[in-house]
Amino acid sequence: MKLPRVLRVATRGSPLALIQAARVVELISGIHGSPRCETVVVHTSGDKAPDAPIERLGGRGVFVKEVSAAVAEGRADIAVHSAKDMPSGEEPGLELAAVPERIDPRDALVGKSLEDLLPGACVATGSVRRRAQLAWLRPDLSFAQLRGNMARRVEVAETVGAGVLAVAALERLGLRGRVAEVLDPATLLPQVGQGALAVECRSSDTALIEMLGEIDDGIAHAALRAERSFLAALGGGCSLPCGALATPWSSGTRPGGKVEKIEIQGMLASRDGHILLRHSCEGEDPDDVGARLAEEMLARAGGRFIADWSTD
Secondary structure, eight states: OOOOSEEEEEEOOSHHHHHHHHHHHHHHHTSTTOOEEEEEEOOOHHHHSTTSOHHHHTSTTTTTHHHHHHHHTTSOSEEEEEGGGSOSSOOTTEEEEEOOOOOOOOEEEESSOTTTOOTTOEEEOOOHHHHHHHHHHOTTOEEEOOOSOHHHHHHHHHHHSEEEEEHHHHHHTTOGGGEEEEEOTTTSOOOTTTTOEEEEEETTOHHHHHHHGGGOOHHHHHHHHHHHHHHHHHTOOTTSOEEEEEEEEESOSSTTOOEEEEEEEEEEEOTTSSSEEEEEEEESOHHHHHHHHHHHHHHHTTTOOGGGGOOO
């Protein structure tokens, strides 16, 4: 199968999504003989209800499924996603062909630092993962919902007092200067896939898969595989307070080098933050180490169902 003459790139229409798609187009354009790229903007169910909590809209995947469908149905050739928005399983007929370089996966406070937040202060975030971990650290804090585009989130966060946002999103939008404190993963473990991009295409497009391999970062891809494997083994989505961060080591000095070992940290919590578990695992295979971490964490929880932990 040959490459298309024009490569149609499906993406959401938000400012951040368009910047991310442009980065992938830039990388593809650097491949000798690559086709010209054309952006196809897709409106998702998550975009149509910008103020509703993510879990109420269906959780993980609300910003992905329509973009993926454009590829599956032939209206586009590749899809560019924020990896953190992707469900843990692959869509039938589609393949995660490339994960370009990953930027800072950490979370940040905008408005005020954690130390500067007075007792009873309000923190804006739409993430149950962030709320649970902050409630564990600071039971005195209260929380407000946070949705909308990144510029609006920053504005709301600074008005409320503080808000939690992804460093990668702020960086890509040129808003890194609004950060009051970058939160160490030891304090706040990030969402699965945070800071990474995922490039998806049809499994049957072998020539395209081979070309996209040229922009794949082996280290970033291995980390994402481990983190998604962790999430898949939990059977969870955005409604589940969980986080993970994988760190692969490679003997190679360039993207795509052979990964020799992976360490992954994981977190599971009740929605109110009263129960919080953290654990880590090491291994050689990304899929195995992520699944093993989930199994060990569930075993440490005494085999109880995760849903039983929630008291709110």
